[in-house]
Amino acid sequence: MCGILGWVGKRPLEVERYRAALDTIAHRGPDGAGDWSDAEAGVWFGHRRLSIIDLSHAGDQPMHSADGRYVMIFNGEIYNYVELRQELSALGASFTSHSDSEAIIEGYRVWGRKVVDKLNGMFAFMILDRTTRTMFGARDRYGEKPLLFARGDGFIAFGSEYKALLSLPGIGRGYDDFRVLRAAVNPSKGLDADPQTAFDAIEQLLPGEAIAFDLQRLEPEIWRYYAPRYDASRAKAKDADVFAEFRELLTDSVRIRLRSDVPVGSCLSGGLDSSAIVCIARQLVGDDAEYNTFTGHFPGTPADEYHFAKVVIDATNVKSHLVEPTVDRLIDDLPDFIWHNELPTGGSSQFAQWCVFHLAKQHNVTVLLDGQGSDELLGGYETYFALYLDSLRETGDRARLDAEMPQIEARYPGVLTPPSRALRDRLPFRLRHMLANRMGKGSSVLYAIEPGIAQKIMAQDARTRQDQFHPLASALAEDSFGGFLTTLLRYGDRNSMAHSREVRLPFCDHRLADFALSLPPHLLMGEVQTKRVLRESMRGVLPEDIRARWRKQGFNPPQDLWFKSPRLQTMVRDLFASQSFRQSPYWQAGYWNRILDRAVAGEAGLGWILWQPFIIESWRREFFGRLDSAAPASPLRTAA
Known part of the structure; x- marks a missing residue:
């Protein structure tokens, strides 16, 4: 289980900026950190490690195949890695670690893109083939692990979290109000069910999808490899x-x-x-x-x-x-x-x-x-x-x-x-x-x-x-x-x-x-x-x-009881009284104040309703303010 971040592009690599962006997801991998780059190919891979299987450095990433042809960053766990390693060993594969990660990279060497059909687990990974100068990646069938990506002028970036991508050069921070509101009404829609995310510059692989592109054209092919x-x-x-x-x-x-x-x-x-x-x-x-x-x-x-x-x-x-x-x-x-x-x-x-x-x-x-x-x-x-x-x-x-x-x-x-x-x-x-x-x-x-x-x-x-x-x-x-x-x-x-x-x-x-x-x-x-x-x-x-x-x-x-709390009431009333809320083109400010009054008076079932404007407006203020001030978390170990 880890955090990944990668950059592929035709412009000179800005490694220090990529490393600073990787630090914003240090919480995903406090046990180790590494990066690798190929300036000629225009590729940088970064990884934060939470050590779960094979705690030695043999399981560190970015991970290289034995012959050096493939380089991979991977977030997740492959639960059937024991059986996969046995199957691959019978086909001539050799392993230098006891990790589940190596089962993916060796599986790709043997089975190519069909490796995803063999995996039972949660995963998001990207593999670089240095010989063909192509990239291949996939997200698990259920979408337990995220694989977000952004395309700009001559680059593709991908990673585990929005904050890391939004910290990279050339990726704007605009977002779609409608998608956010749609999710407030129906959490099944708006934020996770579509290739386009709430952030204008960021897309996502959907559950059971794979992606491939070559380093020259940077035009991704995306397909669904799994459906029930x-x-x-x-x-x-x-x-x-x-x-x-x-x-x-x-x-x-x-x-x-x-x-x-x-x-x-x-x-x-x-x-x-x-x-x-x-x-x-x-x-x-x-x-x-x-x-x-x-x-x-x-x-x-x-x-x-x-x-x-x-x-x-x-x-x-x-x-x-x-x-x-x-x-x-x-x-x-x-x-x-x-x-x-x-x-x-x-x-x-x-x-x-x-x-x-x-x-x-x-x-x-x-x-x-x-x-x-x-x-x-x-x-x-x-x-x-x-x-x-x-x-x-x-x-x-x-x-x-x-x-x-x-x-x-x-x-x-x-x-x-x-x-x-x-x-x-x-x-x-x-x-x-x-x-x-x-x-x-x-x-x-x-x-x-x-x-x-x-x-x-x-x-x-x-x-x-x-x-x-x-x-x-x-x-x-x-x-x-x-x-x-x-x-x-x-x-x-x-x-x-x-x-x-x-x-x-x-x-x-x-x-x-x-x-x-x-x-x-x-x-x-x-x-x-x-x-x-x-x-x-x-x-x-x-x-x-x-x-x-x-x-x-x-x-x-007990959300209904929570909104009777004087501290939370004060926060919500201040939010509803703010100029930005009252002048919003989508909120009906007067109705929200009456909803709060009804909840405080004891009407049941209104806590979930009140949560929506409270969390959305708090998100607008807190997330973007912190993104602007995010500081590096810890030094990186640079992989060979």
Whole structure:
């Protein structure tokens, strides 16, 4: 796990400026730093190392192949590197380290671009072929690791974080207000689902994409090397066989993600996903091995799930560590939180995640397994039930449809759009917007944005149907590989790297995706269950109190209570009173003040709404101010 930065161009190299830019992401790799350049080719590579596998200098980067032909910088982990090294050795490859990184560079020597098909892991890498004077790189299938790039007059730069690229010469700092606002309304859109990022000068590889270009023309070719694959044979599989195979796949996913030369632990919320991982990990490491878990809790509030986490802790005998994210800590940490996240976050749950990773750092656990990705892949959100029912209609499963629809409505009241909301949504949007602002009612960010911009946002938020899948699987594929999960993975990458921790996600394994998305709808959400395939596969593994939890509770701090804090209220009121906010072409300042008044008076559910202008305006001030004053973090070791 590391940070990378590179420059390829036809102008003279400005190595000291590149090194200073690399220092802005020193947090991604505090264990080592190096750079390499070829002035004739116009190439500079920089790398910050967080040592996880092969802690010796043999694993340092930039990494060179034995014959010197290839040079690589790589961020991430390849979990099946042991098997790849064995396969490559049988094909004549030799290794000088025990690192996973070398499996990529040797794999490229043997398989060329098809090396990406062999990798099971999270990764972003660039490889220079000094003989053909070409560059090849790729981003992992889920987009766990970022690969950002910028093109200018005679150069291409690429790296792990925006701040590093924005510190390079020739890369402007302009950004797109509309994309930022669009993400405030729908986090699945605007910032991570498109090749163009919020910053005008910076693009990104999407999940499962690769890039190649030659050093002379600098015209990148970008293509998708991975998309979830539909296997029609799954439709006829026996339920018991499906559950058994899923359990085997998930167990193996956890197994290979436990590979590490530094301590490994887990984030544990008390939910189904993180609990499953902790229980499987305990089985794999054995009863006598110390295994640490890290939990955020919010005592005395409805947001607290610690009592569920305690069930897992007692059942597995893990060593538990707790942290309580508070509104005062949020205010104190806000400048650093914004700096490291680089873009506005969707809610305060990302700050709770920040606190958990910091807790792991305090206890010297470098690698953390986490349950992210299960909800989007397996149908974990109650809103997916409408798509589940659509899938039953489309597949002609009328008996199941008729039996389960009333049961879903009974267990999850209101999850199928209630008639009152359906009637409201049929009113013209501008009329709803006008009434909300005139009467001070409503709880949508859209009502607090200039109506023309709000309508443009709504027009761009429709789902795209993937024909090979039924409606539920299509939505799960979209949300997992370019939708909401991609944004959550950005949060996880930035928050973990801010504290120099590596987070590994067993549910983000492409073998699980190819398996789950080929299942008929009733195995995903049948029997009135979210994530049915996971629940059934975990019988006898998970404590029953956890396995049978029907109501999902996200990892969310008590935002409504936080906005009653005098300190936070003062910050938000000052922000709303500022000239820049009142004169904004997109914020409806009066409506925002009424939203705050309603929240302070005790109206529930407004904390998430208030978070949006608070974090966006704080980001505008904090991130760019710090970017201008960013100073070098530590000296570099220059690679030979």
